[in-house]
Amino acid sequence: MRRFHSFAGLAAALLVIFMATTGFVLSLQPIADAVTTIPATGSLSVATVADRVAQDLPGVERLVRSASGQLVAYTLDDGVRSAVVVDPDSGAAVGAYAPSAFFSFITDLHRSFLLGSFGHGMAGLAALAILALAVSGMLLLVAKMGGWRKLFASSRGTGSQRLHTDLARIGVVVLLLTSLTGAYMSAVNFELLPESAGEMFSFAPASAGEGAAPIASLDALAALPLSDLRELSFPAVGDASDVFTVTTSAGQGYVDQGTGAMLAFTPNSVWQQAYEFIYLLHTGQGAPVIALLVGLGALTVPLLAVTGTIIWWTRRRSTPHIAGNAPWRAADTIVLVGSEAGSSWGFAATLHAALTQQGQRVHVAAMNDLRGSYPQAARLIVLAATYGDGAAPASARQFLAKLERFASTPSFSVLGFGDQSFAHFCGFAAEVDAALAAKGLRRLVPFTGVDRQSAGDFAAWGSLLGQQLGMSLVLSHVPKLPPTSRLVLAERTLYGMEVQAPVVVLKFKAPKPNGFLGGRLPRFNVGDLVGIVPPGSDVPRYYSLASASSDGMLEICVRKQSGGLCSEFLHSLPPGGEIDIFIRSNPDFRPDGGRRPLILIGAGAGVAPLAGFVRHNRNRRPVHLFFGGRDPASDFLHRDDLEVALDDGRLASLNATFSRVLGGGYVQSLLTDEAETLRRLVGQGAQIMVCGGRDMADGVRAAIDTCLAPLGLSVDALKQKGMYLEDAY
Template identity: 30%
Template sequence: MTISIWRYSHLVLALSSGLFLILASVTGIVLAFEPMQTATNGYNPVPLNEVRLSETIAALQQEYDEVLSFKVDQDDYILANVVTKEGDNKALYVHPKTAKVLGVPEPQHPIFSFTTNLHRSLFLKSVGRFFVGLVSFLLCLIAVTGLLLIIKRQGGLLKFFNKVQPDYFELRYHVVLGRWFLLPIILIAATGVYLSAEKFSLLPSTRVTHKIMEPEDHVDENIQASDLAIFKEITMDQVRLVTFPFSPFPEDYFELALQNRELYVHQYTGAILSEQPYPFTYLASRLSLTLHTGQGSVLWSLILLLASSSILFFIYSGFVMWRKRVKNSVGKSKFSEDESSHILLYGSETGNTNGFVLALQKGLIKAGKRVFVAPLNSYTTYKKATDIFILTSTYGEGEAPTNANKFLDKLETVVQPNQLNYSVIGFGSLSYPLYCQFAIDVAQNLRKQDNFKETLPLVKINNQAKETFLDWIEKYNQRTGERLRVEAYLPKSNFLKPKKFEVIFKTEVNVDQTFLLQLKPRKKIKFQSGDLLAYRPKEDQAPRLYSIAKYNGTLLLSIKIHEHGICSRYFSTLETGNKITANIQKNTHFHFPKKATSVTCIANGTGLAPFLGLIAENKKRIPLDLFWGGRTKASYQIYEPFLSTHLESKQLQQVHLAYSQEGTKQYIQQLLELHSKEIAEKLHNGGAIMICGSLAMHKQVLEVLDQATLTYINQPLRIFEEKGQILSDCY
């Protein structure tokens, strides 16, 4: 419930202040350039911590007829108000040691002047300042709620910078950029609120009140200010403002504004007549102004520029996310829960799962079913229901989405009047260690309940892959005799446009009924090893996916002929020169890890295919080993020519083979156990592991790797999974 409140608060605050935030962000971007421009003037030739105040005073008094005051600004420029020997009153930027003129202050550029007034008050004076302060406060709340949502999404504060689950562009980078810019945005907003509160006198006074000691009556008026001990002790980096005595009479004195206090100093004796520290509110006000404007720091100005720009992206991406949620929102069902024969319950934190829920709902209605749709938390008794479908994602650390977090408790207490045939579909990402964990929990609990009968085993859908969903629909139709058709209602997939490919090479079918097929695109297209070829045997059937090796600009596939496989048998009949039409699906989470210190590739059977191309991408020749499991040595022969080339080029360091039906009769997980210490140390040193093959193999390999990391480096495998060092593409 709490996370739901934060989410809706985040949305409402953003919607209510969006227009003002756009204006504030655009003007903030413009104003971020002003401190950068000022810093390029170069009026700070020496470090001020190397210059004594006495040196600067002596140089000024020697160079000019009279010195009224000077200040040190945020860029460490010294701006002096002086009377020249010609009698002219001037403001000049001067050298801290010689007092020579370095430049003269320029008036604020009209663009910056206009933008400053717009940014501060919208040209509405006090009313405008109030609105700007209010929007700053709302922005602060938006950023804080956003921060809490990211912490929850990532599974806790300690996992804040762990890999972000792949998703559509706007959602993914809303999180990615949020992790980097929410803290600067909170600082911008909080300092904006503070400065606004100060303008409306809502904070304690920052004024410093002095009580001046009586000066000595008899003093030597020939002593020069530059000879006073106190000015020799103070370096110029401590100084903000020095105001010179109005007259040579002893009752007039120097006024010094330092970084943390103010001093009144006798002009002949150097005695401190008054010393007052600045109150906290004054120091906070100065710090807020610096943090809010970036004055004196090119680096912080650049951060403010990027943070202001990111706000515009957050507004855009947040709007896209909101529209998707609205578009995918599940409306009121035509039939009530007691009238319906088919119940569709869903759990989703971001609304992505809802697209599949809507597609299934429309497909069932098209098939003539009475359908009731509701969140999992609305679970109750269903008088006439015969079938129940549960579609759910997992949130955080294997937890239920907000609208499903009460379901398991209700499942224990609600007794169904009739037997229900159930199916559970889980949505998640293999990049996360607790892949589809909540869906697993739901399926396990349903098996324990009376009056529930499983129609199909739990299916897990990786990265919203609609092909897996369509494959489940086909299996459901085969099991039940239904004729559900849902493809027309599904969300748009991430396919590229259909392309034509020509067969340029095909091996003979080996003893394992496996062969290699090489395809050349008829037109130039972009793809990488690890992407997927999607071939649809018929228009109304789900496409079959094949992992791609990019080899000399062509697609290389490894295909096993299945007894009842439509696509695999069709591909086995193709000859050189034949053409097919297929799609390429991007699979970015299984591309070559360019920042890894080493790569360990693990595959069984046809899962070796993408590695034939991925190894070729090892241009830097970092340590790369391959572990492969097959039935016999003959199984390996179709891959050997390709891998031999990689071994000769040093792009592949070693090949480790496990044969389950020959020699020592090893499975790949047993082979990995022999090298577990080496693999664990590579992971610890920043290496990556890529796994491709069957899901059964994937599970067993992860168990071996987890044991290895616990044994040799005292860390669970999930630590490396969360860092994105374990890449999987299994089926």
Template identity: 45%
Template sequence: MIRTLHRWPGLIAAILLGVIALSGAVLSIYPAMEALNAPRSSGMSVAELASRVQAQEPRVEQIRRAPSGKITVYFYEGDQPAAATIDPGTGARIGSADTPALQRWLTNLHRSLFLGDGGRIVVASGAAAMLLLSLSGLLLLARRAGGWRHLLSPLRGQGEGRRHAAIARLSVWGLTLSSATALWMTAATFGLVPEGADAPAFPAATSGKSGLLPAEIAALQQVPVDELRSLTFPAAGDKTDVYTLKTASGEGYVDQGNGALLAWNDAGAWQRIGDVVTLLHTGRGASVLGLLLGLSALGVPIMGWSGIRLWFSGRRSRRQASVPAGKADTIILVGSEGGSTWAFADTLQDSLTSIGAQVHTAAMSTFAPDQWPKARRIILLAATYGEGEAPASAKGFLERLGGLPGAPTAPVAILGFGDRSFPAFCGYAAEVARAAEAKGWQQLLPMDTVDRQSPQDFARWGRALSAVLGTEFDLNHQPKKPQTRELVLVSRRDYGAEVQAPTAILRFALPHASIWQRLTGRTFPTFEPGDLIGVVPEGSVVPRFYSLASGSRDGFIEICVRKQPGGLCSTQLTLMEPGDRVQAFLRPNPVFKPKRGNIPVLLIGAGTGIGPLAGFARNNSKGRPMHLFFGARHPSSDALYAEELAAWREDGRLASITNAYSRGPAPIYVQDALRRDGERVARLLRDGAQVMVCGGRDMAAGVAAAIGEILAAQGMSPATLKAEGRYAEDVY
């Protein structure tokens, strides 16, 4: 519902909103220029200002002060009315009072599109659409981030969707304020909100005298120029006329003969609200705010363009099925948010068609088994949106399934698509699987998952599907190359040559970002130790992921790599020399981070698994108790980060270091080191310690067994710690 509310107003009103936003962005510059150029009048009274102006322009009729501080005087030159801006310090003219032609043109465009009252209503409709877009976009940003408290956390994802979200997160606050105040001002223009207190009734009687100079009038002496809106002088020769004084706090009349305040009305609440709304929308009187709102407005055309591209890419991804639904023996239903899952559906459809299947492919939102009389199997390819929610093309699927009187007769296979770096990995597919089981829907295959669009995971599942169908086919999915940034290697340290396991610590420079890349969200994302860097090796489009040993604030990108036999990416990386370049992108890994607070942390790793653990220690400037258990082959060849670890132990970033070398005079594995130090480990766990394990699967399994033995006396297990969010693994 929220996505629909966000998508369609944006698509329909994109051009209108772009015109309004761009004209508003340019107009935001003028209040700042006025404020910058306006002479200062702080500490001066209205009486003093009026005297100086009258000395320069004896036939002055009115003085006006703009919120920016610019003071304009209206007077007569001969028989002709004239106006000029003046210097309050001298009362002398310093410039023309005419609004620049471009500013007038932009103002008319921005307010009414040159269409009068009808145009104002159209612009107000655009403001209403912008307010709806801003509020719905804010909700979508919170959902994307995993909750309001994560709204300002580093953005996940990549490509057009991430850029759209990056600009939106910067702009939404200003756009919400601008659109809401625009609606108020339109309502005030058409008399739909009260205007506030009226001017007081003109005095029936005056002193009948004249000649008192403004400097001698106490009522004018008590008003600072900074509070002045306007001062209208009495008509020359008319002793019954008066001074009309308007300030931020009200309006009244002053006798020109004796200086008495004849009548006064305080500004009402509605007038004060209107003044604040005008200030917030125009920036007049708050030029810095105006410029910030103008910058926010610049995001509208960028977001409009990226939003349209996202919509079209999603439309293009929805291919027409090869056969009508009523004739198909295989139904493939796709639940996708950004469109990538449809590409896997295309590969599956092509493979099944090649073996003679009659395939119909459609969105999960079209689920209608009563319209598939010949269906012998139903395959669901389901991605996940946000925190386990239905993606766009799966809207209403669970409701339709729940509303069926019984389960569909054709068995189902469910394949979830997701990213293990997100907490709700394949959460929606799992929910679909639970609903299917509750409905009694026969399974063609147990639910399976594809992590990070892995062709290998998809091919593995395809082999299982072909076996169940009693045929042979391969799902050879060719993914598109991800959008990457070029990283330049600046240094390397080599280990492991003596034990025939070449390993290197590689440090890359952070990519430089231009101002335009910063504004459009195309910078290299911020990152922390434990996040993943996806490296795309030469001659491949499939990335390999490595855990980061550094964070953005360290000023570099660092990974640990061991050369794998036949490994395309590890071979390329371990052969790199400083100055060489590689293509890479960031993938957040929020589940592998130390929890906030000061609870102890057990860092357990082996081999290149030391990378993110070293990064956690490097960033532990507050001296949180971190205890490292590190396993390697031999101290003379595999002591990765030995110098840094010793320094971090010295300055308190590491509370303790326990090394375990499997080769040498006293061989020991890291899980054995945990058992040997079981009493201390048990005490730390009783104190609430978090366990973080990084390295190979066999090592991780051994560590889990050792931790299980240590916890057994307390009636706990690693599964208990995982349920409490105290046991995290980064295993490969």
């Protein structure tokens, strides 16, 4: 389904974008018509209005009422035909009728690309392409979110993935509607489906006329509300046997000009009614609200195309080409990969190269491509990422179903990739490990999880696997780094020396411009991660950002770790020193855009992004910060900034505790003491964000579970709603 969705989107991108863009422009026409149309006051009848028009315009031949309610009279005067807009209340002409040349041109573009029948066919294919994309996208979205009930849960992933998901949830119903109706109308155009059935408007001869009566006195027209009128054709002047021909929303009839009787009436067929209803849904003609919804849905298509292309390209770029990949039938080692964004494939390539060096015939494939059996395989190795909080990633969603029919009996090992900030760390990989064991396969090494793509965790697992296989398996995985930017250290502030826990706040700026180059920071937001590769290492370290690029600086907070290669490098970096960095977006750790309370919880250097969120709280959202340190005189990080934020309303409350002072404690104890406040804020819909060490985050989770138990809530329940976010390390 994902391959189909990607292929259809890429193949038909320009066509679909064109149709959506022109469709959006056309959706403005009913809105413009509604604004410019002269409305009728009261409940006027066709007889009343037609009589007034005939008196003001003696040569009137036809009276046409558009879907918007605009009345147009077509006249013949001294051999000159004209069309004028009339006021329904007075029947007087208010100006010449001049259809919009612009909307007429866009209509032809949208319906046929100005290419006649061939263009109509292309438009029909475009409608089918949008339909296919909408259906496949909806199915993928349901699978990604974990079922229909979770369809509107908080989305996760990169910025492009989140935007793509949110746009799809907004626009998919409208896209399904417009694509289905568009395909139907195209089928009617090519007579693949009937617009009507039989002779809808068969003519019945008029009765012998006794002369024309005043139009206002004609009963059949007097009984017809103006709102039901589509078109009224007047009898030929001087022909007493001619009749009024009236077309309404219900059908077509003929009215005697002398008696006012309805001589015959042919109602619309079911096909005609269906076509008119579908036309209304597709165009919004006469229904500005529908037109607005159709237009907004159409606007999502170009954005979906752009974000979808970015997601496809990112996944494709991060999936390496594995040279020397053995055929699956001849391989003695099968490596299956489950990945959402593609990073797990890089680890698979490293494992493939190391095993191949040891003389193994290795085949690497996606977990979804599990075969029914592998004739030569002695071992099956699964590298499975976990998407979100325990879900299967894109390339592994079919694996467990296919495993039920798996007939081979190789030994196996499962290595999970995940993020310990989620409650179900490597949850899907653990499920795969248990399922393979339940099939009776022998486990080579215990199940292991890799936290945040740690090269060290990967190497340690490889060493254990090599021992079990009787070979030296050295897995030195060096991820391909993105392009870097060079920054200069502008300011440093040291904390924590008195409590033997040095923490430094570093502020970097772009180097001064050199000609047309340099002088600009990369784009980033508070809470994103900056990757820094320290001297003597190929593996980046990541730090949460306390600033946004709009601040004109890049700010991080670094605790000195004993033997920590990067932390020691940064602590020794003097002002004016340079580093090379890259940005990794962290959209899953960002406050929502609402006005509900925000609870920020951090300890030590984990307060850095939280202080950044406070700094950027320009709308004065109620923000409550809980902070834990060692000693207020030594490591009360960002104290001055936070006190200023308290004074100007960007911070509603600051609750701090310190473990090395009398009566102090840890931040989780502070939360327990403030349980009533927490329950009140959560009852108001507060979002909770936690940043800091893993042990601290686990303690905070337990404390909040205890605090919220009287409300029948838990951290897991809040996480499902996107109301509890963690950035733990």
